[in-house]
């Protein structure tokens with residue numbers, strides 16, 4: 001057994017109440033948080049001095065297409081229809097398994113560097129099992145905890161073949177992956193990234209949701225931007241009894257108030273992706289609408305092809321956007337000088353516990369408590385952009401950036417230490433990523449003038 005004792009740190013437990021922020025120690029034994037509190041002793045433990053450290057739960061990135069890492073910034077100036085045309089109908093079709101591997105590896109390592117310990121990899125560029133296996137191998141190699149949501153590509157229809165929206169999720173592949181990724185075995189869990197009613201026919205939608213239910217897997221769907229392919233889809237899923245806490249809706253900006261309420265009432269989980277929704281034209285994130293229904297979303301960084309994958313930025317953007325909407329509402333009612341309905345702590349909750357809850361893993365990850373997995377993010381507080389720290393939660397949410405992240409631990413193993421990723425061959429991986437991205441961009445005849 002290995003033991004580690006972090007002494008005399010500021011601990012953001014995310015447990016709520018008087019134990020939310022503690023000054024004290026964290027004892028880790030193997031992959032588990034063994035104890036939290038002041039004055040802990042463990043003679044056998046390696047001691048880490050915590051005087052200038054904030055220790056908090058690792059972040060949960062609840063939605064990201066990690067395979068797009070080689071396309072970084074290509075889509076930064078595109079609207080969503082441009083993104084669909086260029087990325088899904090074009091660039092995506094030129095990814096081989098090795099391209100998926102190198103994008104997923106570097107994307108996952110960057111998540112660790114930015115403090116994410118659990119990555120929901122919404123992998124929807126899997127034309128063959130070899131692509132899927134490449135993504136899984138990269139996630140394993142990175143050392144991150146991941147939920148691998150298996151999805152299918154969206155190429156343009158080809159003559160003589162059905163279009164993607166008429167093709168049900170491949171059952172054989174789910175059977176194969178269920179064998180490979182047994183529940184509670186290792187750091188990688190399985191879920192399904194299905195088309196859902198916005199992108200598929202009713203027949204395919206019902207088939208895919210039944211498939212997920214049969215295997216007890218999360219069914220995650222994109223919902224929104226433009227007309228739905230199956231407007232009656234959500235009502236049919238509801239009447240068929242296929243809506244529950246294993247259903248995850250991403251975006252949801254165009255859902256009616258009534259539909260949103262009905263989905264929340266059935267325990268459906270929501271994930272917002274503030275940067276991509278605001279940049280690409282989805283509309284405002286539905287954070288405030290969910291708050292008014294008594295629930296919160298998790299947050300994802302979505303597409304590094306358009307913006308950063310840093311979850312602290314995503315949390316801050318979500319908070320900033322909703323504060324702005326709340327302020328506009330208040331001023332329209334003639335109210336001035338009231339108290340904000342959103343706190344910095346809420347934002348930290350969205351990127352920790354709410355992500356864990358979306359995955360049904362709130363008993364394992366998302367907060368610092370005895371018995372939970374030792375997934376930790378450690379920030380140095382003696383930095384020019386953080387001092388003085390009057391409130392550590394506000395400092396993390398409103399001031400911190402990845403350069404402040406000293407160390408990241410997943411399941412008791414350091415993945416970043418003293419400001420450096422523990423990855424021996426990062427430069428060759430970056431070289432290969434650059435080559436992969438260039439080749440794919442040139443394959444579709446995309447010139448820098450199409451991007452800027």
Ligand SMILES: [Zn+2]
Nearest residue numbers: 122222250302
């Ligand atoms: Zn997405």
